[in-house]
Amino acid sequence: ATRNMDPSEVKGKRIAIPGKLTTAFLTLSLYEPDFIPVVTPFDKIPDVVREGSVDLGLVIHEAQLTFAKGGFHCITDLGKWWKQTYNLPLPLGANALLRSLPADVKSECCRMMKESIQHAIDHHEEALNYAMQFARDMESPLAEKFVGMYVNHHTLDCGEDVPAAAQKLLDMGFEAGILPKRIEVEFVR
Incomplete structure (x- = not known):
């Protein structure tokens, strides 16, 4: 405002x-x-x-x-x-896989994504420098704060809170008439 x-x-x-x-x-x-x-x-x-x-x-x-x-x-x-x-985190994004994919393919996708995220966390400065080329007029300290909002402990392990939050958000959206159908969230770990 x-x-x-x-x-x-x-x-x-x-x-x-x-x-x-x-x-x-x-x-x-x-x-x-x-x-x-x-x-x-x-x-x-x-x-x-x-x-x-x-x-x-x-x-x-x-x-x-x-x-x-x-x-x-x-x-x-x-x-x-x-x-x-x-008392739940606000779920802001996810990677989606087809439910019809074989379980081993889903598991391998998750393993590779987790490994990539862990690599970025382990090589924080290098990853941030790479990401800065996509930053829209954002200086490094602000970019670091921004990345920290989205790359955190929930990124590597969503625990039980994130699936519960995602399901609650979608259920509430359906019950309020915002979403046209009920969506059942399924997490692959």
Whole structure:
């Protein structure tokens, strides 16, 4: 938002969202179902808020860390809201495999992904330097914080919390009428 406001003021507002098939949109819809979504490329959301063509913006990716620098105010951190409300992490992404793949292929895919992530963690500086070429106007300290938000202990071992959180989020989305059908999450480890 371009000004500080109470979370109750979100109701009925035009909100720039990064897409209707995003965790961000689903979470916002559960938090406050009464708003007007305006689909906007994620990297243009701060611009349309500043221009006034929408009332608020739902930011993802690096804008979560840079919005204040742009003169914007956080109304609600949906990740914190989810954690405080449900005592679960907000699931923000996953790698998908076809259920029809043989079990050994699924296991091998998981092993290779885990090995790749572990390599990046073990070679942190080299991995961060590589990732910086894809960073959109992000300096190294901010990029390191951003990577830390998404590459953490849950990345290597999702434990029981992440599958429970993913199932809860999808169940709530279905029950609220946001998702057209119930989705059964299946994790391969």
